[in-house]
Amino acid sequence: MRDKLDIIEVICPRCHRIETVYLPFKAPPRCVACDVRMVLKERLDEKIRA
Numbered sequence: 001m002r003d004k005l006d007i008i009e010v011i012c013p014r015c016h017r018i019e020t021v022y023l024p025f026k027a028p029p030r031c032v033a034c035d036v037r038m039v040l041k042e043r044l045d046e047k048i049r050a
């Protein structure tokens with residue numbers, strides 16, 4: 001059983017904007033400013049309590 005939510009941080013290779021996305025995501029994240037595909041920065045495991 002999983003109680004945690006998988007969160008990943010992605011970073012734009014051009015402007016270094018960082019965003020967090022939840023797995024699984026529908027589409028690969030893109031930078032809203034540069035319209036380029038963002039790359040995985042690191043994987044975080046966080047527990048979210050409701």
Ligand SMILES: [Zn+2]
Nearest residue numbers: 012015031034
């Ligand atoms: Zn960018």
